[in-house]
Amino acid sequence: xxxxxxxxxxxxxxxxxxxxxxxxxxxxxxxxxxxxxxxxxxxxxxxxxxxxxxxxxxxxxxxxxxxxxxxxxxxxxxxxxxxxxxxxxxxxxxxxxxxxxxxxxxxxxxxxxxxxxxxxxxxxxxxxxxxxxxxxxxxxxxxxxxxxxxxxxxxxxxxxxxxxxxxxxxxxxxxxxxxxxxxxxxxxxxxxxxxxxxxxxxxxxxxx
Amino acid sequence: xxxxxxxxxxxxxxxxxxxxxxxxxxxxxxxxxxxxxxxxxxxxxxxxxxxxxxxxxxxxxxxxxxxxxxxxxxxxxxxxxxxxxxxxxxxxxxxxxxxxxxxxxxxxxxxxxxxxxxxxxxxxxxxxxxxxxxxxxxxxxxxxxxxxxxxxxxxxxxxxxxxxxxxxxxxxxxxxxxxxxxxxxxxxxxxxxxxxxxxxxxxxxxxxxxxxxxxxxxxxxxxxxxxxxxxxxxxxxxxxxxxxxxxxxxxxxxxxxxxxxxxxxxxxxxxxxxxxxxxxxxxxxxxxxxxxxxxxxxxxxxxxxxxxxxxxxxxxxxxxxxxxxxxxxxxxxxxxxxxxxxxxxxxxxxxxxxxxxxxxxxxxxxxxxxxxxxxxxxxxxxxxxxxxxxxxxxxxxxxxxxxxxxxxxxxxxxxxxxxxxxxxxxxxxxxxxxxxxxxxxxxxxxxxxxxxxxxxxxxxxxxxxxxxxxxxxxxxxxxxxx
Numbered sequence: 001x002x003x004x005x006x007x008x009x010x011x012x013x014x015x016x017x018x019x020x021x022x023x024x025x026x027x028x029x030x031x032x033x034x035x036x037x038x039x040x041x042x043x044x045x046x047x048x049x050x051x052x053x054x055x056x057x058x059x060x061x062x063x064x065x066x067x068x069x070x071x072x073x074x075x076x077x078x079x080x081x082x083x084x085x086x087x088x089x090x091x092x093x094x095x096x097x098x099x100x101x102x103x104x105x106x107x108x109x110x111x112x113x114x115x116x117x118x119x120x121x122x123x124x125x126x127x128x129x130x131x132x133x134x135x136x137x138x139x140x141x142x143x144x145x146x147x148x149x150x151x152x153x154x155x156x157x158x159x160x161x162x163x164x165x166x167x168x169x170x171x172x173x174x175x176x177x178x179x180x181x182x183x184x185x186x187x188x189x190x191x192x193x194x195x196x197x198x199x200x201x202x203x204x205x206x207x208x
Numbered sequence: 209x210x211x212x213x214x215x216x217x218x219x220x221x222x223x224x225x226x227x228x229x230x231x232x233x234x235x236x237x238x239x240x241x242x243x244x245x246x247x248x249x250x251x252x253x254x255x256x257x258x259x260x261x262x263x264x265x266x267x268x269x270x271x272x273x274x275x276x277x278x279x280x281x282x283x284x285x286x287x288x289x290x291x292x293x294x295x296x297x298x299x300x301x302x303x304x305x306x307x308x309x310x311x312x313x314x315x316x317x318x319x320x321x322x323x324x325x326x327x328x329x330x331x332x333x334x335x336x337x338x339x340x341x342x343x344x345x346x347x348x349x350x351x352x353x354x355x356x357x358x359x360x361x362x363x364x365x366x367x368x369x370x371x372x373x374x375x376x377x378x379x380x381x382x383x384x385x386x387x388x389x390x391x392x393x394x395x396x397x398x399x400x401x402x403x404x405x406x407x408x409x410x411x412x413x414x415x416x417x418x419x420x421x422x423x424x425x426x427x428x429x430x431x432x433x434x435x436x437x438x439x440x441x442x443x444x445x446x447x448x449x450x451x452x453x454x455x456x457x458x459x460x461x462x463x464x465x466x467x468x469x470x471x472x473x474x475x476x477x478x479x480x481x482x483x484x485x486x487x488x489x490x491x492x493x494x495x496x497x498x499x500x501x502x503x504x505x506x507x508x509x510x511x512x513x514x515x516x517x518x519x520x521x522x523x524x525x526x527x528x529x530x531x532x533x534x535x536x537x538x539x540x541x542x543x544x545x546x547x548x549x550x551x552x553x554x555x556x557x558x559x560x561x562x563x564x565x566x567x568x569x570x571x572x573x574x575x576x577x578x579x580x581x582x583x584x585x586x587x588x589x590x591x592x593x594x595x596x597x598x599x600x601x602x603x604x605x606x607x608x609x610x611x612x613x614x615x616x617x618x619x620x621x622x623x624x625x626x627x628x629x630x631x632x633x634x635x636x637x638x639x640x641x642x643x644x645x646x647x648x649x650x651x652x653x654x655x656x657x658x659x660x661x662x663x664x665x666x667x668x669x670x671x672x673x674x675x676x677x678x679x680x681x682x683x684x685x686x687x688x689x690x
Contacts, residue, residue: 048278049261049277049278050259050277050278051278051279052276052278052279052352053352054352054353080281080417080418080444081281081416081417102355102356102416103351103353103354103355103356104355104371104373123444123445136375138445139444139445168373168374168375171374172373172374174373191373191374194353194354202353205352205353208328208351208352208353
């Protein structure tokens, strides 16, 4: 783990994953970009009203008998709602995303060995992911970063715009294509029940 | 493992949700434990409180409280019943409700918490929906760990509904379904039950989407009682959900509802298929039993040695009575056994009757019997006809071994000739008797027939609200009330 100092307030900023290039100072909420051993403050994250998520940075869970830990989050909003993408690292430094929306949880992994499909997408369109199977487009949403915290593998500034295409596969399988300014990425994963993830160190929600 | 470790659970003996301290939730005083997130500068992330938020209704000015501000997108004003978009800074009005606001009243009060399926749920929203003048109620349930569920009440019957992400295997719901159309999920087949547009008529509470009175969605319901698979399509997406029948009393108790729940009428779409299962089970058991007794019958009858014990040729005078004829003694062995008495007489447009008893020569036990043979024939405009036979048989069951004789009277009539003729009575043992077998079989068949009729009655009632009923429509005969 790498520990650097916040250029604004001097608080310790930890990087648990080598993949992380961005962090939000937990003390002053500065948006920090890491360049090697240097941190640059490029913005400020403003607080949001509680969205009642039970996950927090430090929450651990189990996926396929492997333990992961939540180290960062980006909350994105679209016209009809919002969801959270929690950045997770496994013990073997593998990275994953825990998507969380309205009580649904999905664990997905960046798919580096695949060129994101190109062309026009519309709900119902079948997309061939080669050896990963065929997925069907569920919805296409223009999203905006509403909030970020912890460490993240890209510059998750508040207001960052991207397009998110959700796809569903066989049974509980899902995929996401993210079309951002600089790069398009594909994530493959599956929906999992809350109980199956065996969370520990969840956030306390008053009254529950 | 279930229960204590699950968040959002209320201990059975501790119904204050606030006192709930599940193991996997970091308590306020918890210090990071090394495995967790290494916190800088001793500063813990603040356990943000879901503080209720208040604002003035954009439509009527009354104060509106948002209970779960981070999760809600639309909140309904308690005073004027307008739905307000709480994600817009201007608190945009989504829909206004005009009309009697006391007409629809939730049977479970908003804010009530109850434990269903092992988890605590809070009622946060209430919807009344309508399709072709048919109304039903929907209660939105919330638990911050498990998300949202629905309780749907229709004619006093309840379903617990969970939104699902996996997609059933079916043809597009955009097309009007054909009768019997199936949707498959998790290896189960669901049959089309309802299809149409459902409109929001009335709302209360807060919602995670921008609910609007008057908005409508295309819905398709498929049933495999006690479950129902539903698709709901609005402008943006198709959402699938799985409903399961839930006992009204269970819900009433769970939410500690004081007032009475709506009166139940009819047979709901998701009523557990007890009659169907019973009928199938009874049918199966009866088939097995029929096969069993048939095998037993064949086995025992095939095994039975048949032998003639007595042949008695008697002389009778036509159209006259003759009393007190006693046959020679015969011996029954291997008893108790079945005895068959066989009567043959040369009847031709006449009848012959034998009545009397079979008597045990040793202890006097008697087995009374009577039998007649008759045969008539002729021809008319339809040609030749005949009825009856010159031969008749009767059985006596469970006759013990011993010496027996017959003591009989004879009588006859309609004979045209007057000369004496001969009749024959034979007594045989070991004959197969099928009477009991057939009676048992008949009784056995009545049971599944009854169960089947009961099942049909319930199942056709279940489908009476459907446009896709596999049963004949009763309204065709009594006049449709649509």
